Amino acid sequence: MERIVFYILALIMIVFAVASVTSRKMLRSVIYLLFVLCGIAGIYFLIDYNFLAAIQLTVYAGGIIVLIIFSVLLVHHIEMELEIAKTSKQILTTVSCLLGLGIFLITIYSHEFNVIENSLTTTTSEVGTKLLSYSDGGFILPFEVISVLLLAAMVGAIIIAKGNKLTDKKDNPA
C-alpha cells in the first residue's frame, strides 16, 4: 500500500516539477510548484512526521505560493509568454544536469546505508522539547537566532518594498 502511494507521489512530484521549470506561462508554473509542494507534504505524512507535513502545507503551500502569486500578478501580464533560453543552452544544461544526476545516483547506490528498521513516530512534543532544551544537544540558540532572522527579514522586506515613499517623505517634509 505504502509502495503504491509513494510511487504515485514521486510521479506527481517529478512530472509537475518538470512542468514547473519548463512551462512558458508564469502563473501555471507557480501552480505546478504548488502541486510539487503538496506531494512533498505527502512524503512527510508517509514518513510519520506529521508536524513537518503541516508546516509544509501552511508555510509553503499557504504562504510562499500566495506570496509568489501576488508578485506574479503585480509584475506580469498573465497572457505574456516567458522568454526561453536558446536550444543549445537548454541541451547543454540538460546534459550537464543528467551527468550530475548520474554521479549522484552512482554515489548513492554504491554506498551501503546502515538502515535501522523502526516505526517511530516523531511527535510534536518531542520536537518542541528538543527545540527549547538548554541541555546538551538542545536547539534553544538556533531557535532564537531564527526568530531574530525572521524579524529582520520582515523589517527588511517592508523597508525595501516601501523604500521610495520613506525617502520621499524625508526629502519633502510637507
Next chain:
Amino acid sequence: MIPEISIYEILTVTSILFFIGVYGFITRKNLISILISVELILNASVINFVVINKYLYPDMLQGVVFSLFIIAVAAAETALAVSIIIGLYRQISSVEVKDVETMKH
C-alpha cells in the same frame, strides 16, 4: 521510516527534484522563475535531511529539527526576494535577468 520503501528510492526522487531545480535555475530568464527553482532545490534538501534522520538515526532529532530551520530561512529568503523583485519592477519596469544590470537606483 516508510514500510516497504528503501532509502535508495527516496534519495533517487530527491536527487531528481534537485537537478530539475538546477536546470530551471540555469535556463530561466525571469527572476520569479529562478525563485521557483530555488524553492525546488531547497525542498529536495529538506526531504534529504528528514529521510536520512528517520532511516539511519531514528532515535535522534537533529535532522528533523534542522528541516524546520531550513524552512524558516527559506520563508525569510522568499519574502525578501519578492520585495526586491517588486522594488526592481518599480525602478526598471521589468523582472527579466538581462535588464537587471545594476542595483543602483
